[in-house]
Amino acid sequence: MMLKSKRIYLRPLRRSDAIAVFDAVTKSRSDLDRYMVWSPLTTKVKHTAAFIRQTFVWRRREVGYAFGVFEASTGEYLGNCGLHDVRHRIRSAEIGYWIRSDQAGKGLTTEASALLLKFAFEGLQLHRVILRAATDNGGSNRVAEKLGFRLDGIHRHEELLARGWIDYNYFCLLEEEYRTARDHINALITR
Numbered sequence: 348m349m350l351k352s353k354r355i356y357l358r359p360l361r362r363s364d365a366i367a368v369f370d371a372v373t374k375s376r377s378d379l380d381r382y383m384v385w386s387p388l389t390t391k392v393k394h395t396a397a398f399i400r401q402t403f404v405w406r407r408r409e410v411g412y413a414f415g416v417f418e419a420s421t422g423e424y425l426g427n428c429g430l431h432d433v434r435h436r437i438r439s440a441e442i443g444y445w446i447r448s449d450q451a452g453k454g455l456t457t458e459a460s461a462l463l464l465k466f467a468f469e470g471l472q473l474h475r476v477i478l479r480a481a482t483d484n485g486g487s488n489r490v491a492e493k494l495g496f497r498l499d500g501i502h503r504h505e506e507l508l509a510r511g512w513i514d515y516n517y518f519c520l521l522e523e524e525y526r527t528a529r530d531h532i533n534a535l536i537t538r
């Protein structure tokens with residue numbers, strides 16, 4: 348399964364990606380640790396290998412679709428973007444993403460997420476996609492805004508990280524909102 352644009356493609360992670368993914372985590376650690384619970388715990392390549400194995404289980408059970416984001420022309424690994432917590436009865440899932448620090452600010456996460464939203468609403472026929480971003484995560488909140496997500500509210504002290512309690516903005520995009528925003532979302536995908 349591959350989701351493609353002119354600049355990037357998304358495909359399920361493979362066992363053989365573990366070193367590239369771990370290397371990207373290591374080089375992006377200061378940005379990741381500020382917002383991600385898992386990154387301080389990812390200190391050895393075996394932790395990344397275990398995560399990749401877990402993504403196979405999620406996909407088989409149809410509860411999560413993790414993708415690696417790769418540069419289209421070189422195949423270089425750039426980051427992750429995926430759907431998790433897929434709830435079939437209410438056709439809902441949560442989107443998550445991160446990009447290598449040296450690749451930030453190029454619109455890559457917005458583009459990868461646009462490809463993933465197309466998959467979520469047109470492929471999986473979801474009704475709702477949730478996006479949670481720490482209230483102080485300027486980049487992630489901006490990605491949500493660019494994709495047309497609407498803010499539902501703030502969950503206070505939703506997460507505990509090394510730097511303290513973190514408040515989260517809860518955004519969501521409903522299928523009817525996706526249909527209305529489809530041209531705009533398609534325009535975020537390079538052709």
Ligand SMILES: CC(C)(COP(=O)(O)OP(=O)(O)OC[C@H]1O[C@@H](n2cnc3c(N)ncnc32)[C@H](O)[C@@H]1OP(=O)(O)O)[C@@H](O)C(=O)NCCC(=O)NCCS
Nearest residue numbers: 382444445446451452453454455456457480485486487489
């Ligand atoms: C947040 C993150 C995913 C953004 O990825 P990215 O590829 O740089 O995102 P994009 O380039 O598609 O868009 C980022 C937007 O946020 C803006 N931005 C970046 N930092 C910002 C900040 N501190 N405050 C406000 N806006 C900011 C950029 O200018 C851009 O908006 P623009 O296109 O209008 O100029 C990336 O920095 C990252 O992986 N951070 C660490 C992990 C993380 O926070 N993941 C998300 C958890 S919810």
